[in-house]
Amino acid sequence: MTKTMVKDSPVRLLEIDQISSTGPSIEILNDVIGVCEDKDPQFILSQFLSRGILHMVQRSSLAFDTEVEFAKLMLRDPDCFVNFPISSILKPLSAGGDMEIALTSIRAKCHSKADCNSAVDIIVNELPPGTSQGLITEIKIAALELISNALIHGPKKEIDGLSYDQNGREIFNNRHVMVKPAFLSVGYDEERIVVACRDLYGNLEIAETLERVRRCFEYGVSLMMNFGPEGAGVGTFLIFKLASAIYISVAENGLTVICFSVPRQLSQTGRDALSKNLHVHYKRPPIASAKVNGTT
């Protein structure tokens, strides 16, 4: 992973109160944390998609101060998030190897799409005692979406023609093949539970994925859902709907880390009503790189 350009630059907190009327951003704002209050998910996603703001934190969200500190950490030292995601999110001021070990309940390695359910069961079994059944189920759904995405979309983009046998094992040219593993981990503090997923492909197209999620919010899932081989972003939409914050880092052709956090104690309606935050990091800005690719 490369360091961001703002390693030694001050980070600005920018009050955001309206969506930019301009089109897609051609510039990624590497030194800005967007701050707002009581905005809906479409607004938060639009700030990234149209303004290039990588971090949107709402005053009305859970753990606002910690979320701002996390955004500063991600701008200053994105490697820290990539290597120690759970401690970076829960304890950004003391994130690192020791804190990661202290906060991580368990880590599950998954070698095949066929093993996704078992990997999710492993991490769900390590959720904090007293977690409500409804929340356990929702975390299970979001974790399944994450690990399935990692083990389906990642390899399929790299191996053209990848398919599956009746047990869900990967096949290419009529032979079983090994795909790169993905990892799930879970950790928590007194207030929040964090689930992290890492794959070794690094080919998630963040802007495209989040635009699909935004459209799911704006137009509804029915209109967005298609029945072709490519997803409509509904899985990611379900994660975004559940989570109080989403954290995404992609190092192109290297690594994708996606995490989400949820409150431990709230009811389902309480969770649904929470303001959401979004944190994104690219090794290479996707729009700029797309332009370069398009002209060469």
Add this chain to the structure above:
Amino acid sequence: MSKNTKSTLEIERVGTTVNIKVPSTIGDQFNLPIEPLQDAEVLHVDMMELKIMISHGLRHFLMWFYGLEASNPTLKVHIKNVHTNVANTFVLVRKSINRYVNFDSVFVPFFCPRCSLDDVTTLMTREIFFADSNPVEKKIKPVICNKCGQPMELDATLGYFSLFENPS
């Protein structure tokens, strides 16, 4: 009467009525039938075993509903025993499926704000929901928290029960 457990579904046919029990997981090989239902008049789908559904499962069901509607538009589809998170997912596509699909019963979530515990064992039926104009809480026997012994709170918005509504 015939019984068939192919495709991990339990399918039972009695005259022109077909009963289907959905299994607990929906994998890649999951195949909901369309052709055997082409001459059926009523379809009952029991979702008691299905406690978790991700986007993949939603896609299967949408394809099935759309396929059924195209092949047998007069079929009466009734779905019962829908668990909370499955119902929450169906709510997202309600407008597309409610013209064809009738949800007969869903589990209703309750939450204890004192103990942060939930309960998802209470079933609400369409008949009870539309029986009178009382709020949902008044239609259901109070749910008591196992830990503190106090009544729990309903943990669903009115949007959750929109599954019962059919567009006119």
